[in-house]
Amino acid sequence: MTNVLFLVVDSLRYDAVAGDEFATPNLDQIADSGVWFSKCFSQGISTAPAMTSMLTGRYPLDYGGHWYLEENQxxxxxxxxxxxxxxxAIHSNPNVSHLRNFHRGFDTFEENILPLESEGMLERAPDDLLRYANKFIRLLRRTPYMPAEKINPKLANWISRTDEPWFLWTQYMDVHGPYLPGDDFTYRNKIRAERLWRKAAVNSPEEITDDEHEELLRNYRLEVEYLDREIGQLLDRLEREGDLENTVVVVVGDHGDEFYEHGTYGHGNLPYDELTHVPLIIRFPEVASVEQSREVEAPVRCIDIxxxxxxxxxxDLSLEMEERMEGESLMPLLQDGETSYDVVVTEKEVRGGDHLRFGFRTEGWKYLYDGKNDERFMYDLDKDSEEKENVLDKYPRQRERFEDHLRERFKSIKRTSEGIEIPDVDDKPGVEERLQALGYK
Structure with a gap:
């Protein structure tokens, strides 16, 4: 049996790894020795739908949606x-915490979303006191998350004391805004980064100056390069200690980030490629008998992982998993087979709202639906890879094919979610401030 090291990087765009502008020698080395899926697309444009789909193998909006994993999922x-x-699991992302039921199935679920919890010694403390205490502690911290240099020793230590076989997941937050200049964790950089991030991703992206735009891009690059170094050091340590010999390593972005390509920053827009196209690298151990050191150019999905x-x-899968799983194994594709789908679906429910967003992508076309204003867009990717010209009215047949997919998704969401009750998720005191620091309204 093979161990699984599942490394998810929040907000990692495809071109941050595939292009020459960013220095990512360690990720390049993993890709060179493993399988590089150059056309992988996420099923979510933010963490909640992206990780719900990855951790369940189903579409985000089925079976009660993506804000909470219902008990039978x-x-x-x-x-x-x-x-x-x-x-x-060891991470510090409040969107995939035990509050949203993401801890199910883990023998160890170590999250660092709040320094002070309402359990234990402080179980009788008033909510307001906890909220202010956590807010004060967050002000002292240089990042609104646990950086990779603190996460990785925890990962390595867990592996060293755990008998094989094991499955270990983390979700690195370093590439997520607010972008710091890599590992330069100073209070000055923290204050500057958080102010600029809220201006760009929340309050007034149209007011970002050229210099501020370049600063955002530069710091994003430095964050990616910092994370690349940290991942390299982690894998070097695991190799020295003999923990990689029988381990499959997966590196994937949960979604991307936008830098004003379509009028916003961050990941609050429609499912354009800068948000959905993510790097996926799988390095198999020799016992897996998979041909490696190669690129797979066929479109694949994160729900296939x-x-x-x-x-x-x-x-051996449970009957419930077999019934609900929409993803399919890529092992036949790796043996010169093919996948059964030709349309990749991305979807989400907008945070703080009641409308849905969908994206349907083929090799040559993209169709987007925004439920807020019942707007639709379609792009001919062969002629318009940057998704700028809406050709919805020019190709009625192609439009109708996509709208059939949209109708089917609405039917599936209604059918699968019937009778499922999702509780109201009340974030603990301090979690909302943590989310706000990450740019969520």
Missing amino acids: PTMAEQFQRNGYTTG LPTLLDMEGA
């Missing part, structure tokens, strides 16, 4: 646990 961790794995890993292990 099978998870990736549960399936590994079912097949004899010890499972662990879970069934691929389980298929590689010949895992």
